[in-house]
Amino acid sequence: MSDYIVRATAANETVRAFAIDSTEMTATAREKHHTFPVVTAAMGRLMGATAMMGSMMKGEDDKLTVTIKGDGPIGQMTVTVDSHGNVKGFPANPCVDIPLKYAGKLDVGAAVGAGTMTVSMDLGLKEPYNGQVELQTGEIGDDFAYYFTTSEQTPSAVGLGVMINTDSTVRHAGGFIIQMMPDVEEETIAAIEKVLQNSKSVSEMMEAGMTPEDMIQALLGDLNPEIFETVPVRFHCGCTKEKVAGALATIQTGELDQMIQDGEDIEVKCHFCNSTYKFSVEELKEILEKRNEEK
Structure with missing residues (x-):
């Protein structure tokens, strides 16, 4: 049960x-x-x-x-x-x-x-x-x-x-x-x-x-x-890639820029459930662009 x-x-x-x-x-x-x-x-x-x-x-x-x-x-x-x-x-x-x-x-x-x-x-x-x-x-x-x-x-x-x-x-x-x-x-x-x-x-x-x-x-x-x-x-952990992307959008612009300039995919791990989410450079650019549009 x-x-x-x-x-x-x-x-x-x-x-x-x-x-x-x-x-x-x-x-x-x-x-x-x-x-x-x-x-x-x-x-x-x-x-x-x-x-x-x-x-x-x-x-x-x-x-x-x-x-x-x-x-x-x-x-x-x-x-x-x-x-x-x-x-x-x-x-x-x-x-x-x-x-x-x-x-x-x-x-x-x-x-x-x-x-x-x-x-x-x-x-x-x-x-x-x-x-x-x-x-x-x-x-x-x-x-x-x-x-x-x-x-x-x-x-x-x-x-x-x-x-x-x-x-x-x-x-x-x-x-x-x-x-x-x-x-x-x-x-x-x-x-x-x-x-x-x-x-x-x-x-x-x-x-x-x-x-x-x-x-x-x-x-x-x-x-x-x-x-x-x-x-x-x-x-149960309700984390999703979309939610993690939303969290990435809140970090400082300089940090996002640095990740993009590094030219490598990144991995973000959820502390609560150990799930790992991968983001490509293109996805990071989209996150940054979307944030800039919302300002």
């Missing part, structure tokens, strides 16, 4: 929850960026969390971008999602190989390091909303929970997991977000905390064959959860 998010409420709508199966998008990102296992895990967690956060947006043209910039060997990771569930992202350094945290456990926190997480929401206003927090552990889930709690004043629990096969392919990827609404009762919070303390990890739940619906039931079953929406998500 393709990747999807379920959205739910519980405890008389005083709790809202999201759960995702992001296996395919994580596998696609790995294939496009040729990531080593620890980077695959880090990117998979970031894409899953960003996709769930993006499903909270309401506007048709809303976009969300989350950037994690750490001092670990990955450097920076950027993920963008639109309101239609299209997710894309890239790591600065896809080829990171560090020791395991312990047997069978990739050390995502060490690969990310200390730094910041920046959230930018383009909600169709004059300026996008930007929020930034210090990374707490670099494990991604803890960092999103801290962001929700401090920047949005919404106490949240975030669980993320990516399981990698011995051949470095993606076995499972997914996660959940549980958020407390302002009118939640203390008893409800205590009940959720108790369940989270004793629950299996996301990877363990998915390895047992649990779906996003099953995860919601396992975590909130005693609080009468109701799933009210299922949202498909996928790794």
